[in-house]
Amino acid sequence: MSKEVNEAVSSFLEDVLEGLKAQHKYLPSKYFYDEVGDGLFRQIMHMEEYYLTRKELEIFEREKQQILEVLGRDQPFRIIELGAGDGLKTKVLLRYFQEQKTDFTYTPVDISGNVLEILGDNLKSEIPNLKFDPYEGDYFDALSQISDSHEREVIFFLGSNVGNFPKEEAVSFLFGLRQFLKPNDLLFMGIDLKKDPSKILAAYNDKEGITTNFNLNLLDRINKELNGDFNRELFLHYPYYNPHTGECKSYLISKEDQSIRVGDEIIPISAWEAIFMEISKKYNETQILELAEDTGFKPVASFYDNEKWYADIVWEVKS
Numbered sequence: 001m002s003k004e005v006n007e008a009v010s011s012f013l014e015d016v017l018e019g020l021k022a023q024h025k026y027l028p029s030k031y032f033y034d035e036v037g038d039g040l041f042r043q044i045m046h047m048e049e050y051y052l053t054r055k056e057l058e059i060f061e062r063e064k065q066q067i068l069e070v071l072g073r074d075q076p077f078r079i080i081e082l083g084a085g086d087g088l089k090t091k092v093l094l095r096y097f098q099e100q101k102t103d104f105t106y107t108p109v110d111i112s113g114n115v116l117e118i119l120g121d122n123l124k125s126e127i128p129n130l131k132f133d134p135y136e137g138d139y140f141d142a143l144s145q146i147s148d149s150h151e152r153e154v155i156f157f158l159g160s161n162v163g164n165f166p167k168e169e170a171v172s173f174l175f176g177l178r179q180f181l182k183p184n185d186l187l188f189m190g191i192d193l194k195k196d197p198s199k200i201l202a203a204y205n206d207k208e209g210i211t212t213n214f215n216l217n218l219l220d221r222i223n224k225e226l227n228g229d230f231n232r233e234l235f236l237h238y239p240y241y242n243p244h245t246g247e248c249k250s251y252l253i254s255k256e257d258q259s260i261r262v263g264d265e266i267i268p269i270s271a272w273e274a275i276f277m278e279i280s281k282k283y284n285e286t287q288i289l290e291l292a293e294d295t296g297f298k299p300v301a302s303f304y305d306n307e308k309w310y311a312d313i314v315w316e317v318k319s
């Protein structure tokens, strides 16, 4: 095993054990994305209930010209996309920017090497002359490794990935991101908005059970990679939306008393005890403005879908 793979396995093990030994058990959602998890998330993006992808795609298709105006077509820039996934929606913009003879490079960052390979293959065939320089790793590792550029940096953070942090962590994440940027650099971010709670809950509780499978796959991944012995049949998937906080949280709930082996450790889990799996936080417009204010950014533009269910905002780094 290479040194990098060894280190990745040991931080996976540490994070999983820390989460399972906590008073309120949790598993970090960044580990959802192995090869099976990537495939399940790609299915989620096409589900009827998962409106987020459709809404962001609608915005990009309708507003691509305006978006390019705001990013600044007259100066070269570098797009660094954090958590790029398979780039389904980003490709709409990249293709348009290329057709407009814009001078830009594209650096997708993702913790999943598998999804970056899929993205790279698609880009080679679909947008052949794109200047493309991928980075496999965690968000901040990537930002500290990617060399400074004199060009304008434009950080893409799409798919409402920011919603995968609770509010305080979103603030520290964006504040940390701000430290890597120069005055005038931009953040282009997708944010899911508060709306009819039943629409939100349905997006994380589809009838076909793809989201259930996506959550349970992390137990399978722990079994495969960390010598675990989870039995997925002994867990229920339970998503819950709180309209006060705007937080949709997913849990796996143990149906009975059980003991789980992970690595060399045995973890007891009681009947009906919950493992917190993922948060998807929703914002309103005032909260989005506060988030910019609290993290050192100045709002420059906002784009919405027709129903105002979803926003893509552009913020500039305040000097």
Ligand SMILES: C[S@@+](CC[C@H](N)C(=O)[O-])C[C@H]1O[C@@H](n2cnc3c(N)ncnc32)[C@H](O)[C@@H]1O
Residues within 6 Å of the ligand: 029, 030, 033, 041, 082, 083, 084, 085, 086, 087, 088, 089, 109, 110, 111, 112, 115, 137, 138, 139, 140, 157, 158, 159, 160, 161
């Ligand atoms: C919900 S998917 C969204 C993908 C894409 N942004 C979109 O809108 O379709 C999240 C992506 O972020 C990646 N990811 C999650 N946590 C990450 C982290 N801490 N560092 C780097 N990538 C991460 C996952 O591998 C996955 O591809």
